Amino acid sequence: MLYSLQSTNLFILSLLAYVIGAVLGPILAPRKAPASSAGRRLAGYAVTAVFLVSAIASLASLVASYMVLSSRASVDVSPFPLTPFGHLTFRLDPLSAFFLLVISLVGFAVSIYSLGYARSFLFKRHVGLLLFLHNSFLLLMTSVVTVTNGVLFVVVWEGMSIATYFLITYEHESQPSRRAGFLYIAMTHVGTFFLILMFLTLFSHSRSFDFDSFRITASAMPWGSKTLVFFCALIGFGIKAGVIPLHIWLPEAHPAAPSNISALMSGVMIKTGIYGMIRVFFDFLGTGLPWWGFAVLILALGSSVLGVLFALMEHDLKRLLAYHSIENIGIILMGIAVALIFHQAGNDGIAIVGLVAALFHTLNHATFKSLLFLSAGSVVHSTGTRNMEELGGLIKRLPYTATFFLVGAVAISALPPLNGFASEWLTFQAFFRGFDVAELSVKTAMPISMALLALTSALAAACFVKAFGITFLGTSRSRHVQDIHESPWNMLAAMGLLAAACLFFGIDPSLVISRLQPVADFVLHRNPSGALSVDVARSISANPTVNEAPVLVAVLLLGIAAIAIVAIVVLRGNRRSRVVPTWACGLEGLAPRMQYTATGFSKPIRMIFSSVFRPSREIDVREPMSPYFKPTIRVDLKTEAIFDTHVYRPLMNSVLAALRVLRKVQTGHIQSYLAYIFITLIVLLWMAL
Amino acid sequence: MDQTVPYLIDLLAAAILVTTFLIVSSRSLIFYVRLFSLQSIMLGAVALLVVIGYGETHILVSVVLTLLVKAVGIPIVLSRLIDRIKVPKEIDFSVNTTISLLVCGFLVILANSVAEPIISSRPVSTAMVTKVLPISISVMLIGLFIMTSRRKAVTQIIGLLTMENGVFLSGLSITSGMPMIVELGIFFDILVAAxxxxVFVFRINRTFETVDSDTLRRLRH
Amino acid sequence: MDSPNGMEKQLVTAAIWIVQLVAVLALPPLVNGIIRKSKARLQNRVGPPLSQSYSDLFKLFRKEALVSATTSWIFRAAPYVVFTTTLLVATLMPMFSPYPPLGWMSDFILLVYLLGLGRFFLALSALDAGSSFGGLGSSREMTIASLVEPAMILSIFATAASAGSLNLNAIASSVSPSISSLLNPSQILAFAGLFIVTLAETGRIPVDNPATHLELTMIHEAMILEYSGRHLALIEWASQIKLLIFFSLLGNLFIPTGIAASVSLVDFVTGIAIYLVKIGGLAVVVALVESTNAKLRLFRVPDLLMVAFTLSLLSLVLRFLIR
Known part of the structure; x- marks a missing residue:
């Protein structure tokens, strides 16, 4: 009793703290710089204080969700007794608690980071607004994963979307930001339409908007309604998650927001889409039709492979990271697809493995992606550009940021011993075990999915060699890199925290997996204490490869490296290596422009996958006026955005064409408008008869 | 008779499938023809094994004909043709190798699911049927794919011949060879077709200075 | 099969581990020597003595290491990361004993990704010096590696699925050494697929030329162009060990005779002898392939890897879909 009381209190505390932060922010942070230096210092302290409040709020909900996850029991929190739709209840069941944990972990790190980040543009921008939006964003995300009523869900979901919209357009004077914001709000409204349709379908059978009643009635709905709900959820939540082909807003919106917010959006917000899918697919609908899983699997494979391929073509650091979010959502969906396929087939052992893999990857992606966005934020913060082609050699100026980015890069490339590997390993295992099933379609799909997952993570490694290598290594490519300095300690601390999380989840994955299994049990409506038939899940989660191996790998790697170094030192004496300039084919020195560029780096891949990118190149040679000068050559390289040109453009054109037909209704005569009203009235009256 | 004959048939059938894939992946016309010849030799060997293992002596004629016509005769005609028409020896693709191979991989899986009901409908399923039938259907489908995806008329002939090899193999697998007269008919058909x-290719080349069958579109007008 | 237990087993395991560690350190230069020697013989040259690779490594270790002024700690750390990961993978591989030390860790995915870790750092180090060669090599290496990975996973999938595990030791001990299971079409195709993968992963001829320093054709060599002295020695040694890893994979998953059936000394020694024969044979085959083929154009390499991928896929189809 005491236990549940504590987590309840902490949760309420965190909600209150977010509200306080949101209210205090605009009051305390002045728009214009105060005249006195004391006033300016005070304003700085105020900003710090408000971010500390949100950090405390995240910490409180982090602890609360961890307690719920450990106790494996649901907790209801009803701080406000009355709303128009009945009690406003927040429920921390295992699934909600897990997503709350992800939100608060990243929220905490981002709040710490923002202490330093936001102070840098205090008085230049409206920091008060940022404080308000930051806190409301976190508050609304917390609500999205914890509310228990369909109507409330749509309300907070929309609230979250609107908060995001204002964050994307925070730098509203820039045209791309406004465009990204518009694209986002348009797409997200399409999504909300589908969600409302979904809740109404559910409501038509349960006659209540309570999640509890959905849980009881939804699984008994006729297949038609079930499929409708499935599709609405897939599209509605898929847009938020950024599943290809519903992704077009994502690579525009994530880079447009301030970097700390990008970290929240990419690390956490798109995961609310995953939360919604798991909630509806498994918790509400129970079992589905066999082809649902395959539909999700195809989306997953497409998103991951195409996501990483598009990422490879980017040389805008933040856009590159945004495309990687699409890729990782694909990997998460692979686990969900496996769970759908095998849960439907009654093989819950493999379903649990798939679901645990998906949840684990959700957590991992949240940590390493927000780490990457935060360190990219530090780079943008100090150099003022996101274009990798203008960066280079940053590791010497920003040693800590570089190291943290490297940790994130190794983790996202799924290399051991960091956390990305652990969850991808589980996904591999889920596919591999799935092959044992006799069904031909499953047997065909599993190895191919496995090969595509391998392709995805190898391409991701290539992409991060590019991202890290071009940005941080070599020599600087432009003046942006001249007078820069490392970020303040609180930004570094936030990155350090996330980097430590990457290492920790990677080295001791069993700790996470053992806590995720009850979540999977809960989601699949299994009795956690009974149900001993899940041998496969058991054998995999007890597999030493994922439990003890990572630690041992880390230890052995360090050990062998130490021995190698010691051996070399002993045998050769500690002779220092001679420092010389890089070999330049005997030419005089090496110019930074001779280095490989990001575009050059990805050229082989652009050529090999030319059917996806359809690269085109225009070479414009200007003849010189005098033979003593070299001609100027301009090369214009383009890759086609296939979804833009082949899906959305035609779709939009046909919608516009349809609307043009509809516009004939708008005649401009007041009489005809009155006639419409009259006719409508008559029809309604006739229907009422 | 022991396990050796079914085992060898199994091995050869797989090898035939592999040569079909190599035909898809290869780039030189001469290599194409040689691979086809190799494939036909292996086909003859399968037929011979059917004679030895199952005592179907009437197939012996087919064995001899296969070796004579497909393994030796047609390849000689075709390589002389390639020499005569002096076209570039590389193959034009309308679909590139990588995608072709992928498509063929899926064709094999498709062929397998097509063969599934046939296999399960048979009262006794021997290794001949269960293993060779899906492979033969795959060879047919891939042959058709070669015909549709390669530009030069010579490659289209090879596609046709590959398809025929698939037909022959499926005949062997289901009925241990078709009736003699049908076999003979097919053989002469194929020979004459080749x-x-x-001759047709030669003529096209003389007329259009190329064997790219895309140019035949000009005949529309 | 007598299985030792308790203390004795641990001692035996430790002994085996030490033997394997020594083997994976000492053998690779010899394998490299065999390839070089047989290539030379195939081209009617005398060729360097078998010990040449040892001398090369020894010489490199003694030479001074030059480090470019533009580099960071990544450049100095990379050789150690590459060497360490490769050596670790090599010690976890099934080689010639039934009780491999840490056998439970020889998970295929883990090993592939450990090698990936080494490659990741090597590719980064290539970008560190700021010369265009490094970028060129790094870009090509990562491209080819990403195309190799799916083929590699699929090539062992059929065998792994029969064994019901992705653990290499479990797979190696589940393959029965009878002729019909060794020479069955599915195994042969998977072997061919993995062989192509081996050539690509270890930078052998149709994909990359280990002996070239021509910028148009270099891949691996372009990456390590800035390295010298002990750093270069570590990297060279690591790539030789990597070749041994893939040879062991080919040898033990597809020709599993020779993994000693018990821990008796006789069996153990026979096991080592058979293993050496297998590795030697594979080295000669690689030399043969290298002498009879030309290096492919870079953009033809995907076609070759696609062939490897399809061969592996076919092996899977023949094994599981066609009953």
Missing amino acids: LILG
């Missing part, structure tokens, strides 16, 4: 197509 010759006529050969």
